[in-house]
Amino acid sequence: MLPSVQQAHGTRKRVARTLGVMGESVLPSPLQWGHKTASVSPGGLIASVAQATNTALANYVALMDDREPCCSADGYFRVSIEIPLSRPLADQLMNGSTGYRAHYAASVTSGESFNRALVQAIAPLVIEAAWLYERFFPKEFCARSLLGRFSKLWYPKELTDPSAQALGALKPTIRYPRWVRYWHALPAPHKGLLAPVSEGASVLLNGTFVCDDGSDFEQKPDRSQELYERGWT
Helix, strand or coil: CCCCHHHHHHHHHHHHHHHHHHCCCCCCCHHHHCCCCCCCCHHHHHHHHHHHHHHHHHCCCCEECCCEECCCCCCCEECEEEEECCHHHHHHHHHCCCCHHHHHHHCHHHHHHHHHHHHHHHHHHHHHCHHHCCCCCCHHHHHHHHCCCCCEEECCHHHHCCCCCHHHHCCCCCCCHHHHHHHCCCCCCCHHHCCCCCCCCEEEEECCEECCCCCEECCCCCHHHHHHHHCCC
16 A cells, blocks of 8 residues: 555645744754765655655554563553664764754754654654554554654664664764764764664654553653763663
């Protein structure tokens, strides 16, 4: 089942609406940033990721497991889905000078706004793809988690798991001054200065941890500040 014209139109409207809330962000210049990717606007990135998400869902290649329990709060669970992207798009989104981490480099507010714009463009597409998760949990739970206020995008577990070795082989390519100052005296790997892309080239959408009583839980309240200060969390 291919994405419909109506779905595509709805995605464009969500992108326009969420970008309108973001306002103008003073992003790092390409020279200041260091890591080179093809030039693309923040809105173009969000639209491309939404399109890739639509295609992945229609082709049954976006990966989703049963709901994930919270290790810090009993009774709270979330939905996570790994979305495959092309390698250039994954690199632009997570590592480029107009992408995800670059918005956090500009400011906490800019980063959170860009993250929210991505969530609001992608999550509704996933929620409507009930064939991917209906054997695990109901649509209502999926919507509560993915559209929750603490939902976020990040690298896949292949790159972030404590046992992962992939980052150790990479050389720093991001030269953003605040992050360089943070990492210069620390042992490698200098994660915030790296530009990793997973072997399968994907991004992880992690929903909010929610409870049956209607409450939610923020597992990493310092995440945005950490990204602003060091480029990694």
